Amino acid sequence: MDFIRGVAVLGLVFINCFSFAIFELNYTPLTTPPASDNFLHTLSLIFVEGRFRTLFTLLFGAGLYIQFQRQQCIEPLKKRLHWLIVFGLIHGFLLWAGDILFLYGVSGLFILRYLDYTNEELKNKAALFTFISLMTIAIFMLGLNEAPLYRDSPEYYEIYTSYYQSIGAHFSQNITMSIYMLLAVPILLLWASAGFMLIGIVAYKCNVFSDGFSRSGLIKLAVLSVLLTSLRLVLESYEQGIGYALQEPVNELAALCVALLYIHLIVKLCDNSAYIGRLIQQVGRLAFTLYISQTIMQLLLFKVFFPQWTLSFNRLDYWLVAISLVIVQLIFTAIYCRYFKQGPLEYLWRKLAKINREKIA
Numbered sequence: 001m002d003f004i005r006g007v008a009v010l011g012l013v014f015i016n017c018f019s020f021a022i023f024e025l026n027y028t029p030l031t032t033p034p035a036s037d038n039f040l041h042t043l044s045l046i047f048v049e050g051r052f053r054t055l056f057t058l059l060f061g062a063g064l065y066i067q068f069q070r071q072q073c074i075e076p077l078k079k080r081l082h083w084l085i086v087f088g089l090i091h092g093f094l095l096w097a098g099d100i101l102f103l104y105g106v107s108g109l110f111i112l113r114y115l116d117y118t119n120e121e122l123k124n125k126a127a128l129f130t131f132i133s134l135m136t137i138a139i140f141m142l143g144l145n146e147a148p149l150y151r152d153s154p155e156y157y158e159i160y161t162s163y164y165q166s167i168g169a170h171f172s173q174n175i176t177m178s179i180y181m182l183l184a185v186p187i188l189l190l191w192a193s194a195g196f197m198l199i200g201i202v203a204y205k206c207n208v209f210s211d212g213f214s215r216s217g218l219i220k221l222a223v224l225s226v227l228l229t230s231l232r233l234v235l236e237s238y239e240q241g242i243g244y245a246l247q248e249p250v251n252e253l254a255a256l257c258v259a260l261l262y263i264h265l266i267v268k269l270c271d272n273s274a275y276i277g278r279l280i281q282q283v284g285r286l287a288f289t290l291y292i293s294q295t296i297m298q299l300l301l302f303k304v305f306f307p308q309w310t311l312s313f314n315r316l317d318y319w320l321v322a323i324s325l326v327i328v329q330l331i332f333t334a335i336y337c338r339y340f341k342q343g344p345l346e347y348l349w350r351k352l353a354k355i356n357r358e359k360i361a
Contacts, residue, residue, distance in 0.1 A: 077108070103185055106186075119206070122198045141248055211267065212267040224253075267274060283330065285342065320359040
């Protein structure tokens with residue numbers, strides 16, 4: 001599971017990197033994009049978009065259940081989740097509005113009541129929450145009718161200027177977007193997150209994280225992954241209407257199937273060995289620290305040292321930066337884990353939760 005978590009946290013860089021220039025615009029193409037843009041976008045839709053976030057969500061649900069099994073009490077879990085929410089609010093408001101820690105903390109609190117449910121009950125709840133999420137997202141997307149924006153247009157340059165006029169402007173806009181994201185959590189984000197966490201619990205209880213899927217289950221999952229991913233690629237040509245509204249719901253389902261496939265492949269690769277992929281396992285143990293450090297490094301790059309990248313970068317440039325950050329984090333992890341067993345933020349989180357447990361006792 002540490003290996004899976006390591007893959008997930010490193011994979012996040014390849015999708016989050018686009019949002020550190022101008023958060024709400026994500027990646028803005030040129031009027032005539034290079035061929036590499038189309039290739040990398042297709043590659044992302046197949047292997048990256050939503051996949052690693054979903055992988056993290058499945059792991060988070062499984063991790064909650066493991067802690068519940070060990071302690072047979074939800075109060076310590078509540079304290080850990082409360083502190084995770086605090087970290088998420090700090091991360092979101094001060095650094096980057098794309099924070100997922102707050103969402104995970106709230107979703108985790110929401111599913112605590114279901115930890116002792118049977119597998120069938122968990123599946124039913126997960127299906128219900130996922131359905132609510134997909135319908136809500138589709139309705140929301142159906143109401144959007146925005147004109148396409150291009151990076152070489154005067155409108156984009158005007159937005160860029162407003163974002164990069166001062167550090168104060170960045171914080172002001174980040175706070176505004178953070179408030180918007182907080183409002184979106186109970187409406188658009190909570191249901192899918194909670195549903196996928198419950199699926200992660202079922203997967204753990206069915207030994208998917210240790211044995212993978214059966215042959216028949218793997219075939220069904222692979223077929224679903226191909227069909228849903230293909231449908232998502234077909235829907236990419238729609239810029240409005242039903243086709244556009246279905247893009248994100250279909251991608252959510254495709255991401256779930258592909259993330260489960262990733263789990264199976266990693267389980268078979270590692271074969272439950274503590275020695276295979278040791279560095280990636282260490283990355284997984286430092287996931288909290290590395291996630292926050294990804295934000296800090298990318299903010300420094302795009303907001304402080306090289307703000308002009310926002311105007312000139314194509315998808316290939318962003319991916320090269322992402323690859324560089326992954327290499328930096330791997331080197332850091334290899335050196336850090338020679339001397340310490342847990343990351344600084346992991347240590348702080350556990351200490352804070354422990355203090356609260358002692359007060360409860």
